[in-house]
Amino acid sequence: MTKDPYTDRILANRYHLLELAGKGAMGRVYRAEDTLLGGVIVAVKFLAQTLLNKRMRDRFEREATICALLAEKTIHIVRVRDYGVDAQEVPYYVMEFLEGESLSELIRKRDISLSRFLRVIRQACLGLQCAHEGIIFKGEKNKIIHRDIKPSNLLLMEDATLGELVKILDFGIAKLIEENREQTHSFMGTLAYCSPEQMEGKELDRRSDIYSLGVMMYEMLANEMPLLPENNSFGGWYKAHHDFKPLPLKPELNIPPELNSLIMQCLAKKPDDRPENMGEILKVISPLAERYDRDRHPAKIEKDTKGDRQPTPTESSLEDLCLQMTWPQTMPQQKIVFPRFIRTPKGVLSTLWIMIEQQDIFNRRLSTRYNQFLFSTIPHPMLLWITVLYSPQHGPRWLPCYLDMKTSMGQNTTRLLGESGEYRMLFFALENVSKCQHVMNSTIDPEQCKRLLHWADTSKGLRDAGQSTMSKNLLKQEFEKLKPKILMKLEAAQTQYPSSS
Structure with a gap:
């Protein structure tokens, strides 16, 4: 069998084409890895060879641009992430790879x-x-x-x-x-x-x-x-x-x-x-x-609503333990987010420590919680751990946390998140840092857990390029692009499953 000429190519020094996923009148679609974002799977669509002329190239570019703009307005249309022309002058665009x-x-x-x-x-x-x-x-x-x-x-x-x-x-x-x-x-x-x-x-x-x-x-x-x-x-x-x-x-x-x-x-x-x-x-x-x-099945949206169900003794004791925590003397008393391990009788607990205003802590008690993770291998392995708290009244509170994957803290945190599938958020008030004011739990999607464990393993084999700042800046750029899409999804969720509060 003749090997597909596109398979295993690296496109635009970024997209590793893995296999042909489908073909149609407008071209061929490949499953690919985005190497810039740690191997995130994407779909790359090439314009059919028979349509290679300037008019059709212009139409293709226009189509890709308009689809990209359209998907910025709704989560219900496949999202176009990138587009360009390859070395053989064949236009392509990169889409989210959808599994369902x-x-x-x-x-x-x-x-x-x-x-x-x-x-x-x-x-x-x-x-x-x-x-x-x-x-x-x-x-x-x-x-x-x-x-x-x-x-x-x-x-x-x-x-x-x-x-x-x-x-x-x-x-x-x-x-x-x-x-x-x-x-x-x-x-x-x-x-x-x-x-x-x-x-x-x-x-x-x-x-x-x-x-x-x-x-x-x-x-x-x-x-x-x-x-x-x-x-x-x-x-x-x-x-x-x-x-x-x-x-x-x-x-x-x-x-x-x-x-x-x-x-x-x-x-x-x-x-x-x-x-x-x-x-x-x-x-x-x-x-x-x-x-x-x-x-219908209950929506997969976490609400910190009192009375939904009684916590088990283990959950209650863990929350009590978190509420007894005091702000580390080594950390500045300012708006900040950082990871930390807490040792409990049941084992090590992964937590995210957050300092914001007292009123904001109160406002966020009934917020919808959402998390997502981005991973970059180039030029330095770095993980972006995104948490957002959202309510229609107060909007989003973004809580990004960057983990250097060549440090033991980054490695261990990523692996623990992947293994446990959850983490606690500990909130401290700027006006009163003496003790933890509030605790929330956030669960991680099973597919993301698999990716976290894979990224932890991958990072071990990558060299320390000494350019963590550059990787962090690249992830910051991706984060800014991602914000409106996450917000759109959260707003849609509120419309579809409004809070009883």
Whole structure:
């Protein structure tokens, strides 16, 4: 078998291409390691060789830029991180590598509960709403339609904040609807989900995506298509989308009347008879999602709420032990965050010590907690341990902590975090440093725990380059880029699972 020519290449002195992950009309996608960020897995998409001309290169660059800007506005669209041109003049862009289950796989395997259906569709609508509203690019408003909404282009992922996160894939074939600019009339899409006007090659707007969404919603609930063509040809589907009435949803499915009506409205043959925009759809979906949310799995959001459950004696004694801690004389009494080990009868406990204002400690008692870790091997192994406390009333409190992975403290802290999957946060007040004022616990996602242990092992084999400051500055830059994305996720979580407080 001929080896893929791209596999094992290093792209832009940064991305190590590991294997081909998929290919399509616009190009090939590779799983790759971002060596600058400690081997974080990314997806690299190359433009197809047959499209190598200046017009298509310009289109590709524009597409990558607009997708990057679009993903800055919503967590429900795959994020573009970087783009460029390789040594052979082939354009590429770098995306987050997503691991999860496509909606098409879910439909094939099991029936979807109404509550889960509503959660998935709500998130998909929020992503499409963002695209349809458009973004400003080079001074012009660009409204974006997807043109290929279908179950295989929705990915369902486990998420430490939201529980289940929906991402819309493949905006790479999206058509840009630009104000005051003529559109190229060409057919793109998947026959079973195409709107009648798309099959005619007409100019499209957001209502074409709404038709495709209607087909997908019907399929999710009924586990069959709303239209059955005479044959699987273009002509067969053309006739079905234009002439056949959608099959009614079966009464035994117990679909709420307003949802049934909405789906049939989305499947209207004429665009003018469909909902005008995603906002109209969300007016129906969002209240239903709240009503039918009782059987959902609890969101993976930690709240320091009293009375949720009684702590075990071990937890209580650990908290008491933390509250007895006093501020180290060797540390300055100022706003600062640093790691520290506490020895307990049950073993060593990993903790993060934080000094902030007394009022801020009080304000943060009911905050949502979130953590993430970044690792850089170049030029010096360095770990960034990110903790953020968030509440809608007080916004985010960022608590970054940098660990030099060539020191025993950095190595041991990273390994303990990976092994325990949790840490305590000890809060001390600037106005009164005599004792710890408050303690919070924060758990670490199992996948992050695996990465922490891997990074601890990796760092042992790396040389001490004596350039820890440079690595720290690189991680600071990545942290600033990451902040709005984390904040977007936390705000979305508050909207989806509002605090009872």
